[in-house]
Amino acid sequence: MPNSPPFDRARFEQPSLTVDVVVFAMREAAINLLVIERGIPPFEGRWALPGGFVVPSETVERAAARELEEETGLTGVYLEQLYTFSAPDRDPRGRVVSVAHMALLPADRIDAVRGGSDARRAEWVAIPEAIEKVEPAGLPAPGARSRKKLDAREPHFAFDHDVIVATALARLRGKLESTTLAFQLLPEEFTLTEAQRVYEAILGRAIDKVTFRRRLTQLELVEETPRMRRGAHRPARLYRAAPRDSVWI
Amino acid sequence: MPNSPPFDRARFEQPSLTVDVVVFAMREAAINLLVIERGIPPFEGRWALPGGFVVPSETVERAAARELEEETGLTGVYLEQLYTFSAPDRDPRGRVVSVAHMALLPADRIDAVRGGSDARRAEWVAIPEAIEKVEPAGLPAPGARSRKKLDAREPHFAFDHDVIVATALARLRGKLESTTLAFQLLPEEFTLTEAQRVYEAILGRAIDKVTFRRRLTQLELVEETPRMRRGAHRPARLYRAAPRDSVWI
DNA sequence: TGACTTAGTTGCTATCTGCAACTAAGATCC
DNA sequence: GGATCTTAGTTGCAGATAGCAACTAAGTCA
Numbered sequence: 001m002p003n004s005p006p007f008d009r010a011r012f013e014q015p016s017l018t019v020d021v022v023v024f025a026m027r028e029a030a031i032n033l034l035v036i037e038r039g040i041p042p043f044e045g046r047w048a049l050p051g052g053f054v055v056p057s058e059t060v061e062r063a064a065a066r067e068l069e070e071e072t073g074l075t076g077v078y079l080e081q082l083y084t085f086s087a088p089d090r091d092p093r094g095r096v097v098s099v100a101h102m103a104l105l106p107a108d109r110i111d112a113v114r115g116g117s118d119a120r121r122a123e124w125v126a127i128p129e130a131i132e133k134v135e136p137a138g139l140p141a142p143g144a145r146s147r148k149k150l151d152a153r154e155p156h157f158a159f160d161h162d163v164i165v166a167t168a169l170a171r172l173r174g175k176l177e178s179t180t181l182a183f184q185l186l187p188e189e190f191t192l193t194e195a196q197r198v199y200e201a202i203l204g205r206a207i208d209k210v211t212f213r214r215r216l217t218q219l220e221l222v223e224e225t226p227r228m229r230r231g232a233h234r235p236a237r238l239y240r241a242a243p244r245d246s247v248w249i
Numbered sequence: 250m251p252n253s254p255p256f257d258r259a260r261f262e263q264p265s266l267t268v269d270v271v272v273f274a275m276r277e278a279a280i281n282l283l284v285i286e287r288g289i290p291p292f293e294g295r296w297a298l299p300g301g302f303v304v305p306s307e308t309v310e311r312a313a314a315r316e317l318e319e320e321t322g323l324t325g326v327y328l329e330q331l332y333t334f335s336a337p338d339r340d341p342r343g344r345v346v347s348v349a350h351m352a353l354l355p356a357d358r359i360d361a362v363r364g365g366s367d368a369r370r371a372e373w374v375a376i377p378e379a380i381e382k383v384e385p386a387g388l389p390a391p392g393a394r395s396r397k398k399l400d401a402r403e404p405h406f407a408f409d410h411d412v413i414v415a416t417a418l419a420r421l422r423g424k425l426e427s428t429t430l431a432f433q434l435l436p437e438e439f440t441l442t443e444a445q446r447v448y449e450a451i452l453g454r455a456i457d458k459v460t461f462r463r464r465l466t467q468l469e470l471v472e473e474t475p476r477m478r479r480g481a482h483r484p485a486r487l488y489r490a491a492p493r494d495s496v497w498i
Numbered sequence: 499t500g501a502c503t504t505a506g507t508t509g510c511t512a513t514c515t516g517c518a519a520c521t522a523a524g525a526t527c528c
Numbered sequence: 529g530g531a532t533c534t535t536a537g538t539t540g541c542a543g544a545t546a547g548c549a550a551c552t553a554a555g556t557c558a
Contacts, residue, residue, distance in 0.1 A: 097266060213506080
C-alpha cells in the first residue's frame, strides 16, 4: 500500500472492481445455491452469481449487500467477505477483479427470493458434484496458483464462478465446526434433528445423533423454547440459537 | 459481477487497487512483524506494511509477492491472500481498495530482509499489545462493519494497517490448530521444543509438552531426522515437517 | 390394537487430554 | 570428578470426550 510518492495512481490502468455473492440455503435436505441465468454473451445461458460493480462511496461488503438486494430482493441476511479473484483473464471483456462474498439464507426464507429489477430469473440449484473436484484438497488459498476449472463437458457456470462456489463451500465447511454459522441456515426456531441435517448436508457425511446433541447442549449453543414441532410422528422440541457476542465458539 | 449489459465499466470511477503484506516471523521467542517506516505524508513516521499497486497483467497474489520482493528482498515465502479492505476513507488521498496478504518467514531467514529499492528501511517489530483489542472477539469478518482502530495516543500504524495486522493475527491463530501453517515459521529442521514455542507465541498461552509432542508425532505431522541440535544442555532431536499435499490436517 | 417412524435417553468402551512425576544427557562449577 | 543445574524426553494415571448400540417415548396410520 501507499508507501509511494505523491499519488501516481495513473501509472497504469487500474482494473474494474466488482462483487459476487454465493448464496447458500437448505432445500430438500441438501445445500442449494442461488444462481442467475445469463441472457447475453459472454457465457449466454450459463449460471452466474448475483453481483455487480462497486460504486465509489461504498465498501465491497456494502456493494455485495446492495447487489444482492437489487437482483434477488434479499435483505438482512448473513454476509461475509470470502476471497478476491483476480486472474487477468477471468473476464473475456477486460480486466475485472471481483471480491466474492458468501451469504447464508434461513430455510424458511427460501421463497422470498424474487427476480431482479431487470427481470432476470434467480433460481435455486443443487451444488454440482463436480464442484468438489475444483477444490484442491480443501485448501482455501494456495498462494498465487489458480484452481482447476469444471470439466468443459459440463460447463455450468459463467466466468470463474465455479471456482468461487468451490471456495465458498470450502469456507463454509471449514467454519462449520468452529463457529455457529450453521444456525444462519435455520429458521428462528428449529429442532435438533433439523440442525443435524444442516451439518450433515454441508459436511457430506452422517453425524452421530447423541454426539451432536451433546455438543449443542453442553456448549450451550442452543436453548430450549416451550414450543414443539408437530408433524407426522413424535413431536420434537423447538430450540433457538443461544445469544452470543460472536459466531465463533 | 458481469451479469450486466455490454461492458459499461465507465459508469463511475473505479477505485485504485493495491496489495499489502503482513509478514510474520519468530524473533526472540515472540512473533514479530515486518514494517516499513513511512518517510513522507500522509502518516509520515508511522509504520506501514510492504505493498503497492497491482499492475494490469498480474493477479493480486503475484502483486503481493512482487512488492514483497521489491521492498524487502524476500522470495519464496509462504504467502496467502487474507482479506480485502475497502472503507472509502481508508486512504486520505483517494479511493484505494487494498487486498491484504499474510506471509510467513522461517526464523532462520529473518536476517535476509534488506531495505527496499527506494532505500526505505524495513524493520522487525513486536506485535503491539493494543492490536489484540482491535479485533472484535476474534471474528475475521463482521459483514460490512469496520473495526475499531488503535488508540490515538499510540498511533503505530499508517492508514488502516493496524486493522490489517489484527486480521492477519486472527487468521494465523485460527488456522494454527487445523493446519500445519506453523511449520512455515520454522527452519527446515527444528526441535519439538522450538515448534512448541511457535505455537505458544501465536496462541499467547502455554501448551502442555506431552500433549503437544503426542499430537505432532501421532498425526505424523513431523518426521525424525538423524541429527541433533547441540547446545548448552541435553541435545534435542531435530525433526522436519512431514511431506503432505496440503497444509490442512 | 399393533406396526411404523421419528424423538430422545442410557450405558458402555475406547480414545484423548491435562497434569505430575519421573528419567536422560548434556554443561558448569567447585 | 562429583554435585548441581538446565533442558530433553518418557511414563503413568485420572477425568473428560466421542462413537456406538440399545433402549424408551410419543405420535401417525392402517
